[in-house]
Amino acid sequence: MNDTFSFRRFGLFFKKTLLERPLQMFGLYGLALVIAFLLYAIFKTLVGFEEAQNMAFIVGLVGCGTFLASFVFNYFSANASGSSYLTIPASSLEKWLTGVLIAGVLFPGLFVVFFHFVDYFFVSSYHAGLDPKGPFYKQLYEEVNPFPLNGFVASKTYIMFLNATGAMLVGSLYFNKAAFIKVALIVSGLYIGGHLLNQFIAQAVFDKIDKALPYYCVFIPVGKEFGKVMLPDFASKAFDICMLYVMPGIFWLVSYVRLREKEF
Numbered sequence: 001m002n003d004t005f006s007f008r009r010f011g012l013f014f015k016k017t018l019l020e021r022p023l024q025m026f027g028l029y030g031l032a033l034v035i036a037f038l039l040y041a042i043f044k045t046l047v048g049f050e051e052a053q054n055m056a057f058i059v060g061l062v063g064c065g066t067f068l069a070s071f072v073f074n075y076f077s078a079n080a081s082g083s084s085y086l087t088i089p090a091s092s093l094e095k096w097l098t099g100v101l102i103a104g105v106l107f108p109g110l111f112v113v114f115f116h117f118v119d120y121f122f123v124s125s126y127h128a129g130l131d132p133k134g135p136f137y138k139q140l141y142e143e144v145n146p147f148p149l150n151g152f153v154a155s156k157t158y159i160m161f162l163n164a165t166g167a168m169l170v171g172s173l174y175f176n177k178a179a180f181i182k183v184a185l186i187v188s189g190l191y192i193g194g195h196l197l198n199q200f201i202a203q204a205v206f207d208k209i210d211k212a213l214p215y216y217c218v219f220i221p222v223g224k225e226f227g228k229v230m231l232p233d234f235a236s237k238a239f240d241i242c243m244l245y246v247m248p249g250i251f252w253l254v255s256y257v258r259l260r261e262k263e264f
Contacts, residue, residue: 003091004091004093005091005093005094006094009089009090009091009094010090010094010097010098013088013090013094013095013098014098014101016088017098017102018102024071025071025102028064028067028068028071029068029107029110031064032060032064032065032068032107032111033060033110033111033114035059035060035063035064036056036057036059036060036061036064036111036114036115036118037056037118039052039055039056039059039060040052040053040055040056040118040119040122041122043055043056044122049122049123049126049143049144053119053147053153054147054153056115056118057115057147057153057154057157058153058157058160060111060115061108061111061112061115061157061158061161062157062160062161062164064107064111065103065107065108065111065161065164065165066161066164066165066167066168066180066183066184067168067180068102068103068107068165069099069103069104069164069165069166069168069169069172070168070171070172070179070180070183071172072098072099072102072103072169072172073099073169073172073173073255073259074172074179076172076173076176076262077176077177082176082262086262086263092256092259092260092263093256095259096255096256096259099169099255100169100252103165103169104162104165104252108158108161112149115147116146116147116149119146119147120146123144123145123146126144127141127144155240158244159240159243159244162244162247162248163243163247163248163251164187166247166248166250166251166252166255167183167186167187167251168180168183169251169252169255170183170251170254170255170258171183171186173255173258173259173262174258195212198212199211199212202218206218206220206229208220208221209221210226217229217230217231
């Protein structure tokens with residue numbers, strides 16, 4: 001049998017991982033879906049459909065996804081559980097792939113499907129509740145649309161998810177205690193630092209600015225209106241490729257290397 005990877009051994013280990021902590025594992029999946037549903041239901045009434053869709057999708061996928069990622073390798077929070085995990089007859093690649101599948105494949109796949117059906121239900125219910133004979137029926141109908149899973153907000157959310165979960169997998173292997181909180185503080189600090197740096201550079205280039213969104217655009221006051229200066233297309237695409245493929249790839253690879261280090 002191959003020491004690095006065996007489909008049979010990997011299947012048995014994957015099944016063991018899911019079944020040995022079913023309440024915690026499937027409970028986190030269920031909690032993420034419930035949170036997304038409640039956020040959608042509450043915010044669509046308070047602030048409108050578009051904001052509710054964005055809030056539920058971002059918090060549900062990124063927030064709950066990173067918490068799940070911090071849980072996948074939390075065996076090392078105690079010496080006994082850590083030692084037991086390391087002595088399981090499965091290769092480090094199989095253990096890493098199990099964590100990747102649980103946090104990076106199964107969860108986002110399940111969440112996106114669930115969110116699509118929830119979104120369809122709420123939007124369809126709204127459309128069905130409109131009066132077809134009302135004077136503003138067409139306008140009200142067209143104001144609420146299904147959340148585009150390949151739109152701008154969704155694409156940026158996928159980038160955040162891949163980077164956040166990758167960072168959390170790495171952090172859970174470096175920090176044995178309170179990994180979620182520690183990694184969240186580090187990531188938040190880096191984001192705030194990047195935002196301030198972007199703001200400083202924008203202020204050095206433009207006389208007046210309203211706000212600067214990190215790495216993408218700068219809003220400039222023009223009278224009572226605002227102008228927007230965007231990154232050139234090539235620079236924006238290069239940054240997106242870096243954040244979508246390069247950075248997550250580094251995080252997920254480092255998590256594998258760190259897991260191997262723990263076994264030696």
